[in-house]
Amino acid sequence: MTSIGTGYDLSNSIFSPDGRNFQVEYAVKAVENGGTSIGIRCKDGVVLAVEKVIASKLWRPGANKRIATIDRHLGAVYSGMIPDGRHFVDRARDEARAWRDTWKSPIPTADLASRMGGYLQAYTLYSSVRPFGITAIVAGFDPSQPSPVDGEVGRGPSVGPGGVKEGLTHGGPGLYMIEPSGLYWGYYGAATGKGRQAAKAELEKLDLAGEGISLEQGVKEAARIIYVAHDDNKDKEFELEMSWISDVDGPTKGRHEEVPRAVREEAERLAKKALDDDDEEEGKKDDEKMEE
């Protein structure tokens, strides 16, 4: 960064002559030091996973959750400055509630991403504030069946005009990643934080855009990818935290929930096994090279 020291990095809301906002770029640096977070958009649901670095042995295992529920059908995880993330979650919950108050129905994932993108972007405009030191991954499942409006008491006529059309499906899984600049895109697989490079490489190997993978498969892949992404950082201990959202006919009944312990432990077992197998293979290759 040749422009450092030119004075343009001291304030938000001031462009450098080559069109950059340095405060936002420094916020991205804060994200790059945080524990890895990933999200996978599967055929029938979404998985969120985070590598929760154990900073103190005095933490109770399983406490201090990093993945937050925004609304029944929405969850979020973030890498970077955790207090900033907590505020992001508070705001997202307010937005989801305001949407329900106005429209009497749950907020679509895309609209929540848009609202939160707008919110983060506002923190790049003024010298009195600093940008958010987080990149957040927002996951949701918009119901595929016409969902009852909150407090609805009847379903209207069963036949004729105004009747419900059978066989129509809507919605589906949604996954969005929002950066400190307020930039957000929809993703098949999203990764951020310290291990994002390794995680992205693994995500690209999955066929998420084509045929897609099942939610159960997604949970296993998410666990494996967090373990792979942690591999370069082996000396530090971590805890794997995972949550998932399926359609109303799936395992979570359209809700954002923590992955049950048994499912998570099985996924972790497979992840560790996959890592060990990889190490063995590499070991063999090294041996072969030695022989040559």
Place this chain on the structure above:
Amino acid sequence: MDHRPQAWGRPRDDVYGAYDASFMNPNGPNQATQSPIVTGTSVVAIKFSEGVVIAADNLASYGSLARFTDVKRLRTFADSTVIGFGGDVSDMQYLDRHLTSLAIDESYSAPSLDSDAGGPPKARLNAANLHKYLAKLLYARRSKFDPLWNHLLVAGLDDDDKPFLAAADLLGTTFSAPSLATGFGSMLAQPIMRRFAPDEEAAARLTREQAVDVVKQCMKVLFYRDARSLDSYSIAVVTKDGVDLKENEKLENQSWAFAERIRGYGTQTA
């Protein structure tokens, strides 16, 4: 020409005479709900050994008009409690939304699935807690002279996973008994249910099938004798295993033979 904002969009005084602007006067009493508009009739419920059975018909009346015939007045909350609403339907919708947002708030801090206790986390929004909350809410509203015009039955489990059944009305009055009914049901259904569950001990001996039968019998009597009722109804059984809710039940084996002996039914011959 009168340019004051009060006169904007109003007929001209010089052409049409003085405009009656008294409704814009901010003084005077506030008017709160004086009576319910669209109403649901009775809700009946009875405890049995492992849980509670609760039922209400699917009718919302507009006065004596059977206006909406597809109105589900049993609501499930936190997958473990059913609330049956009698009285004003719009107030019921308000309460439904209110409780939905309460349940969402509660899910923010959902107890961890791998908590040390093992097994599924205990619902903090259980029936006993919901009933207490709703009774306080209803009382607060009546104290503002703006009551929520409902009579509710809350069916579920209490803190010790024992069957729980209690009522709360628009005044905030609470009542608990092995069997409960609101509206006309308190006169027509309650005596029938008391025959089967006169006290807690008797209710604890009832089986699920017996309790369902009693409630179905009550729904039939109510349809026979309550002019604001319907033969399609919802029935829910709440136990430790969750809520089994059926929303489109039909009354079976109706027999109107008894009506022939009553003056006023059908064509009058004498």
